[in-house]
Amino acid sequence: MVDDTGQKQTPNTLEEPLDLNRLSLDEQIYVNMRNDREFQGRLHACDQHLNTILGDVEETVTTIEIDEETYGEMHTSTKWNTSMLFGQEDGFVLVAPSLRVG
Template sequence: MAATAALEAAGDHQLAEITVEEPLDLVRLCIDEKIYVKMRNDRELTGVLYAYDQHLNMILGGVVEVITVTEIDPETYEEIYKETKREIPMLFVRGDGVILISPPTRGS
């Protein structure tokens, strides 16, 4: 059974009918678009999706990687979150580490 999704075209605000038959069809719609990928071990990627396969192996370009590390303050026992960012021109992402794929929020 095919589901139909209506998407708003970015430039001219027209509605287009898109048929989605399986989850990877939604990923296909993001080719050449900026996406957000949540990975295992508190890693997050934002970049342009160039290619993917059925295992969610992906090739991303213009990637910003954010790694979040949680440390415990030894005196107050409070959690301290530290983020490390780096930019990567082209990246191969192995699909078994992917938790979530999403278009980035409009503010990103």
């Protein structure tokens, strides 16, 4: 494949930020949402608007409460699994691919 400048592109070339999602198809990714939710799952599909379909998903919801006696923060995490999840871009804070070695 050749780009507009005449240079050869390989399938693993990153030209735009969303190319990283294309390279992460069928791999584990991490998604942090605005509402104190986190998802880890296998990326099945993603469009140019960052609408995303994940499979084999582990969802983590973190709640923070203030101890009335010490005024310290108490963090509680709840996790559960689901087979398929559709996420819309308006709630995403961070999408990160799995770590690649080699």
